[in-house]
Amino acid sequence: MSLNSNKFERIPDRLPPINSIGWVAWVKQNLFGSVSNTLITLLFFYLIFLYIPPFLDWAVFNANISGTDRSVCDDNKSGACWTFVKVRIEQLLFGLYFTLNPDQTWRPILAFIVFACLLIPLVIERTPHKKWLLLTLIILYPVFFVSVVGGGVFGIPESDASQWGGLLLTFALAFVGIVLALPLGILLALGRRSKMPIVRSFSIIYIEFWRGTPLITILFMASVMLPLFFPSGVEFDKVVRAMIGITLFQSAYTAEAVRGGLQAIDKGQTEASMALGMGYWQQTIFIILPQALRISIPSIVNTFIALFKDTSLVSIIGLLDLLKIAQNSSRSLDWNGYDIEAYMFAGLVFWMFCFGMSMYSQKLERKLDTDRNTE
Amino acid sequence: MIKDDSIIKITKLNKWYGKFHALKDIDLSVGTTEKIVICGPSGSGKSTLIRCINRLEVHQEGSIKVDGIELSDDIKQITEIRSDVGMVFQHFNLFPHLTVLENCSLAPIWVRKKSKVEAEQMAMELLEKVRIPDQVNKYPGQLSGGQQQRVAIARALCMQPRIMLFDEPTSALDPEMIKEVLETMIELADSGMTMIVVTHEMGFANRVADRIIFMDEGQIVEQNDPDSFFNKPQSDRTKLFLSQILDH
Numbered sequence: 001m002s003l004n005s006n007k008f009e010r011i012p013d014r015l016p017p018i019n020s021i022g023w024v025a026w027v028k029q030n031l032f033g034s035v036s037n038t039l040i041t042l043l044f045f046y047l048i049f050l051y052i053p054p055f056l057d058w059a060v061f062n063a064n065i066s067g068t069d070r071s072v073c074d075d076n077k078s079g080a081c082w083t084f085v086k087v088r089i090e091q092l093l094f095g096l097y098f099t100l101n102p103d104q105t106w107r108p109i110l111a112f113i114v115f116a117c118l119l120i121p122l123v124i125e126r127t128p129h130k131k132w133l134l135l136t137l138i139i140l141y142p143v144f145f146v147s148v149v150g151g152g153v154f155g156i157p158e159s160d161a162s163q164w165g166g167l168l169l170t171f172a173l174a175f176v177g178i179v180l181a182l183p184l185g186i187l188l189a190l191g192r193r194s195k196m197p198i199v200r201s202f203s204i205i206y207i208e209f210w211r212g213t214p215l216i217t218i219l220f221m222a223s224v225m226l227p228l229f230f231p232s233g234v235e236f237d238k239v240v241r242a243m244i245g246i247t248l249f250q251s252a253y254t255a256e257a258v259r260g261g262l263q264a265i266d267k268g269q270t271e272a273s274m275a276l277g278m279g280y281w282q283q284t285i286f287i288i289l290p291q292a293l294r295i296s297i298p299s300i301v302n303t304f305i306a307l308f309k310d311t312s313l314v315s316i317i318g319l320l321d322l323l324k325i326a327q328n329s330s331r332s333l334d335w336n337g338y339d340i341e342a343y344m345f346a347g348l349v350f351w352m353f354c355f356g357m358s359m360y361s362q363k364l365e366r367k368l369d370t371d372r373n374t375e
Numbered sequence: 376m377i378k379d380d381s382i383i384k385i386t387k388l389n390k391w392y393g394k395f396h397a398l399k400d401i402d403l404s405v406g407t408t409e410k411i412v413i414c415g416p417s418g419s420g421k422s423t424l425i426r427c428i429n430r431l432e433v434h435q436e437g438s439i440k441v442d443g444i445e446l447s448d449d450i451k452q453i454t455e456i457r458s459d460v461g462m463v464f465q466h467f468n469l470f471p472h473l474t475v476l477e478n479c480s481l482a483p484i485w486v487r488k489k490s491k492v493e494a495e496q497m498a499m500e501l502l503e504k505v506r507i508p509d510q511v512n513k514y515p516g517q518l519s520g521g522q523q524q525r526v527a528i529a530r531a532l533c534m535q536p537r538i539m540l541f542d543e544p545t546s547a548l549d550p551e552m553i554k555e556v557l558e559t560m561i562e563l564a565d566s567g568m569t570m571i572v573v574t575h576e577m578g579f580a581n582r583v584a585d586r587i588i589f590m591d592e593g594q595i596v597e598q599n600d601p602d603s604f605f606n607k608p609q610s611d612r613t614k615l616f617l618s619q620i621l622d623h
Binding site: 266268269271272273274275276277278279282286287290291294368 | 429450454460461468469471485527530531534
């Protein structure tokens with residue numbers, strides 16, 4: 001309050017100076033703000049100019065997509081040979097069994113479509129009953145997937161899981177790994193912070209053991225040693241063994257990501273819920289986990305993205321995932337020499353899934369964050 | 376002063392943190408509807424004492440009886456006592472991921488097993504009493520400190536406790552916010568609630584306390600009604616403390 005008047009008068013708000021807003025100001029400030037900034041900007045524009053157009057020429061403008069065999073591509077070497085990917089698409093996406101039985105390809109296609117139908121509404125914000133949709137996806141969808149793709153029920157011919165391959169196999173491994181590793185990881189993270197010494201020791205040993213072992217070793221062990229632990233006659237499919245190995249491995253990583261979030265929660269939150277008479281599980285489910293998971297979304301999704309890409313290691317135990325099948329196709333007599341196209345296609349599919357996960361995690365983070373603080 | 380109808384009875388209470396003797400032979404009875412203010416320098420054990428009453432801290436020797444129930448390791452009894460004893464913290468400790476209304480109705484629904492409608496109805500009534508009527512769907516991060524602390528009071532009251540503990544409820548607040556929280560607490564005192572308040576707000580103590588307890592070094596140095604406490608303090612330690620917090 002000023003001294004010579006006893007009235008407080010509020011100065012009305014004014015707009016900021018015109019040269020500090022708008023895109024011109026943004027470009028000036030962010031791209032050409034200083035000499036070094038300007039040099040870096042120019043350098044990057046030059047690099048983009050140098051590499052992007054030739055790449056586009058190869059991948060798009062000069063590319064071959066017509067025909068059904070390599071002769072088209074062999075005639076025009078200046079462009080990519082997408083004909084190869086087009087001809088081999090069923091193999092790349094669904095693997096051997098469905099390539100040999102082309103009348104059955106509707107099964108994996110249906111499985112993917114149903115997955116998309118469940119997932120897309122989950123990602124859209126305004127969808128009602130999300131909880132039920134999620135439960136359907138986690139519990140009913142795997143059953144549906146196994147009956148449709150695996151067959152052997154409703155008169156659908158059985159398909160041997162070890163003959164699944166391509167994206168279908170990659171998807172199945174990653175889905176199971178993610179859906180099982182998250183709850184397991186949460187339990188392990190809670191166990192590691194438990195006051196009960198046995199629970200705590202078990203969690204620590206579990207996490208440190210699986211985290212300290214390379215996934216390749218685990219896949220080998222799952223493939224060779226797992227059958228030894230069960231009585232003869234109990235036989236696990238190779239794919240199931242890989243799923244078990246991946247889940248055990250992944251849950252240790254997820255546990256550490258969740259623990260990071262748990263550690264960030266203020267002790268006062270536990271005390272306040274204790275003072276209200278809540279028991280351990282009520283505190284954990286209603287107060288601690290919702291906050292801890294929000295904090296650890298980036299690192300949890302990070303482990304999921306790593307898992308999605310790590311599934312390609314199953315080729316070591318003879319499974320033909322997307323990457324391996326792409327490699328094999330490009331080495332077949334028909335298409336020998338077109339491995340760049342094969343790897344680029346596989347890379348693009350991997351990237352689409354991983355980028356999707358990344359985008360969703362960022363969206364989720366933003367949403368939960370504005371809920372918390374819109375000041 | 377010690378009444379027969381005491382709702383809290385603490386005898387020979389001792390508490391250590393490692394080797395540090397935090398509470399020494401505390402004896403204290405609190406009567407129904409009695410208002411007690413505990414003051415003392417920091418580290419004197421006043422917060423530890425009230426945190427022992429709802430078992431946020433575990434004591435090693437002596438006994439605490441709340442409403443006739445002895446505090447022990449029995450989880451069921453602890454839960455029972457905790458739902459009868461409300462607590463307000465220095466840093467509010469509201470649940471940041473829940474709205475104001477959810478903060479208040481969560482425990483009544485899951486601990487008291489009330490229906491959602493009933494719990495929300497009561498939460499609304501109490502939020503109106505602490506004058507947070509139109510902010511019930513906001514998140515704690517959107518409220519001022521004073522508003523957050525009043526929500527915290529309402530949240531504790533939603534459990535319909537018979538005793539309320541306040542652990543320095545205004546120490547983390549801006550000066551402008553202290554008054555609104557104290558007013559809410561005075562209204563609560565006038566309604567007949569049993570209250571134990573750890574605070575340095577001597578005006579509040581003078582206005583509502585039936586008894587002021589002064590603690591130092593884990594011991595109760597002196598306890599008296601406000602008039603005698605402020606005007607005729609017995610021990611030198613109390614006199615020194617009062618001169619330090621009142622003469623500025």
